[in-house]
Amino acid sequence: MYARLICTSLLSLVALLCRPTDGRPFQAPLPRDVSGWETAAGSSNLVADPYPRLPLLSFDEKGKFKLAVFSDTHMLDGQTNPANVSNVNAATAAEVASYLRAESPNYVFHNGDVVSGEAANGTSVVEAAVKQLFTPLIKAKIPFSTTHGNHDNDNYCTHASLGDIERRIAPNLSYTRRAPAGVGGGDVGSDNYWVPIYSRSNAKRGSRPALLIWSLDSRSGKTLKEQGALQLHFRNTQIDSFVDPSVAIWLNRTSSDLQRAWGTLPPSLIFTHIPNHYFSSTQNADPYQDKIGGITDERPGNFPGNDSSPKTFSGLNEDKPLANQGDAGQDQPYLTALSRGSTGTSRIHALVSGHDHGNDWCAPSGLTTIKGEIVPICFAKKTGDGGYDYDNWNHGTRIFDFDLRTVEQSVNAYIRLKTGEKRYETRLDDTWSRKL
Ligand SMILES: *[C@@H]1O[C@H](CO)[C@@H](O)[C@H](O)[C@H]1NC(C)=O
Ligand SMILES: *[C@@H]1O[C@H](CO)[C@@H](O)[C@H](O)[C@H]1NC(C)=O
Ligand SMILES: *[C@@H]1O[C@H](CO)[C@@H](O)[C@H](O)[C@H]1NC(C)=O
Ligand SMILES: *[C@@H]1O[C@H](CO)[C@@H](O)[C@H](O)[C@H]1NC(C)=O
Ligand SMILES: *[C@@H]1O[C@H](CO)[C@@H](O)[C@H](O)[C@H]1NC(C)=O
Numbered sequence: 001m002y003a004r005l006i007c008t009s010l011l012s013l014v015a016l017l018c019r020p021t022d023g024r025p026f027q028a029p030l031p032r033d034v035s036g037w038e039t040a041a042g043s044s045n046l047v048a049d050p051y052p053r054l055p056l057l058s059f060d061e062k063g064k065f066k067l068a069v070f071s072d073t074h075m076l077d078g079q080t081n082p083a084n085v086s087n088v089n090a091a092t093a094a095e096v097a098s099y100l101r102a103e104s105p106n107y108v109f110h111n112g113d114v115v116s117g118e119a120a121n122g123t124s125v126v127e128a129a130v131k132q133l134f135t136p137l138i139k140a141k142i143p144f145s146t147t148h149g150n151h152d153n154d155n156y157c158t159h160a161s162l163g164d165i166e167r168r169i170a171p172n173l174s175y176t177r178r179a180p181a182g183v184g185g186g187d188v189g190s191d192n193y194w195v196p197i198y199s200r201s202n203a204k205r206g207s208r209p210a211l212l213i214w215s216l217d218s219r220s221g222k223t224l225k226e227q228g229a230l231q232l233h234f235r236n237t238q239i240d241s242f243v244d245p246s247v248a249i250w251l252n253r254t255s256s257d258l259q260r261a262w263g264t265l266p267p268s269l270i271f272t273h274i275p276n277h278y279f280s281s282t283q284n285a286d287p288y289q290d291k292i293g294g295i296t297d298e299r300p301g302n303f304p305g306n307d308s309s310p311k312t313f314s315g316l317n318e319d320k321p322l323a324n325q326g327d328a329g330q331d332q333p334y335l336t337a338l339s340r341g342s343t344g345t346s347r348i349h350a351l352v353s354g355h356d357h358g359n360d361w362c363a364p365s366g367l368t369t370i371k372g373e374i375v376p377i378c379f380a381k382k383t384g385d386g387g388y389d390y391d392n393w394n395h396g397t398r399i400f401d402f403d404l405r406t407v408e409q410s411v412n413a414y415i416r417l418k419t420g421e422k423r424y425e426t427r428l429d430d431t432w433s434r435k436l
Contacts, residue, residue, distance in 0.1 A: 001157050047259055048206035050193070051175060057143060058198040060106060061209060063404035065197055067104035067213070067269070068397045068416075070096060071354030074151060074386025075129035077116030085119070089132055092384030095418060097136035099383075100398040101414055107197075108137055108144035109213065111354040111380045112273030114162060116387060117154025126156050130165045133384075138170050145175040145215060147191040149273035149355060151241055151387075153221025160187035176215070184217050185244040191217035192247050194254070196266075199404055208262035210407055211269065214343075216243050216251075216334060218274035218325055241274055242325035248333035255342035266407055267347035269400060270338065271340070275353035276331045278365035279377050282315065285366075292317050314424045315361025315379070316393060322356045334366060344369035349411045350376040350428055357382040358393055360415060362426055364433040366382070374433035381415045394413045394418055 059065040073092050078085035100108075114133065118405075120126045137144050146166060148159035179192035196209035203209075220241035249327040259265045260393065282288050292313035325331040338344060338351075348369055350362065362378040370373060381396035389395075396417040410429035414422055426432065 013115070026064050047323050048258070049196070050177065051195075054172065054175065055143070056198055056201065056203065056205060057107065057175070057195065058127055058201045058203060059402070060405050061201075063199075064402075065211065065402040065407075066103065066105045067105070067107045067109060067400045067402070068099060068103055069109050069111055069271075069352060069380040069400070070099070070383040070397055071111035071380035072113045072149070072357050072382045072387055073115075073133055074113055074383040075115045075133050075384075076119040076125065077151075077386035078119070079386075079388060088385045089129060093132050093136060095384050095395060096133060098418070099416060100136055100140050100142065102420070103397065103399060105142060105399070107213075108142055108145065109215075109271055110146040111271055111352065112147050112218075113151045113354065113387065114146060115157060116151045117157040118151065120154070123156045123161075126162075127165050127169075130162060131169045134166065138173060141173065143173050143175060145171075145177075145193075145195060145213070147215040147217060147271050147273055149218075150220035150239075150241065153188045153219070153223070158187040158190075159217060159219075160190040162415075163190060168281045179247075180219070180250070183244075183246050183250040185219055185240075185246070188221065188223065188239050189217045189219040189244050191215045192250065206261075208264070209266050210404060211402060212266050214268055214270045216247060216270060216272045218272050218331075220274060229257060240326070240330070242330040243272060243334045245330075245333045248337040251334060251337040251343065252341045253339075258300070259342040259345065265342050265346045267349055269336075269342055269349045269411070270351045272325075272351065272353055274325045274355045275322060275377070275379070276335055276351060277324045277326070277329055278335070278351075279322055279353065279374075279379075281366050282363045282377060283320060283322055288313070288363060292363050297317030313361050313363050316359055317361055318358030318390075318393065319356035320359075322359060339367050339369045339375065341370075344370055347371070347373065347408055347410075348375045350378045350413070352378045352380055352398070354380040354382070357388055358390070360396070360398070360424070362413060362424070362428065373430045376428045376433060378413065378428075381417075392401060 077091050078088045133206045148162055148205050152162055161175045166176050177193045179188045184192040193215050195213040197211040199210040219239050221239050223237040355434050359379045360381045364374045365377040367375040380398045383395055396415045398415050401412040410427050412427050414425040416422055
């Protein structure tokens, strides 16, 4: 009895040692009503409803679920308009509001670098900036969640503290939650969680959702020796720029627990701020090299759906070589867990990243799931005026538009630009990945 309790409360790594000798993972019996269970690392307790206090998220009555991705807003960062940072913040918030009007999404996912912490001079300044950015969502009552980036671990902020701010300013709308203790690397890597999207609004909590949204935290940024603007040049304790290996163990356990509970795992859409190394290999290796767009390649023939140039990809490809996680495949453990573990038994619609503001393409990756499907990789689109930026890159939001009838196989993806233009519309499915 005590051994069980200890086993279920220890960290994932240790919990592996608590397996019975026949090799089966220790497993607590499932209760009839699983709503309200809390996640714990290494616990074999299933968490079928991680949001007992928040509204259930679902496809609408027409069977549609539209998700808008905002990315790299870099609030407080006036490098494009140093004379007036408040203008930059206000313009970014106005841009966010314009995308909500244009697209009416059911959910928003922010893909990281919400703020530029290095430009902050106090915690209240950070909180005000986060509030300004998310106010259009709060006004429109749109649920959202976040994975944070390298600039979100800096002066007066960590990934965990920014999640706390979200829950304070939008207690009924923020679905961002902290990774269980021992998973992800602490406050600078806390954004490891999944969000269930049910098929209908009256679905039973804890039953099999139609779609899972995963946030996986790529950490990075700096830990401060001391907090404060004066420490700006003395704060260089760098944090590893890749998803912590503990996340791989958690992914395997969580996804196999969920598969056991639901029979089959729902399809997934996966967000990580810094792109994984497959983005680099796609950008650099044949047959994709120099064929995945870029400003000079934004010709009509390079847009998806145009069979006259099936081997070219649309999309801005200005950050080349792009910056990816780690420098030697340190991101492989979580990618293996995703593709070879239970998540890979269902459709992985895309691995979505930001970080490289000059890129906005989707392409097939070198990663194949246990189901034998090639995993698509997608850049988000840089949103708002903060951070490095060039006029001709434009700004925007990447949209994933799901339909309940096709959610097991495909999703319609496109970018809505600040100029209003809708571009790169693509149906991401396995046929698309193989044709290219
Ligand atoms: C800075 O922007 C704010 C908000 O738009 C505006 O009220 C203010 O006049 C601007 N200040 C300067 C110096 O341009
Ligand atoms: C931080 O910067 C803002 C805007 O420049 C300023 O109003 C505020 O007084 C500063 N706060 C501190 C603690 O220095
Ligand atoms: C959140 O929802 C609860 C329960 O419906 C309600 O009592 C509370 O006022 C809401 N809070 C906000 C900030 O909207
Ligand atoms: C397809 O590509 C060809 C060759 O670049 C171009 O002439 C044509 O206009 C494109 N069609 C569409 C629908 O974009
Ligand atoms: C996760 O599971 C996959 C599939 O069984 C396995 O290949 C991988 O090594 C596991 N990763 C970890 C960190 O346990």
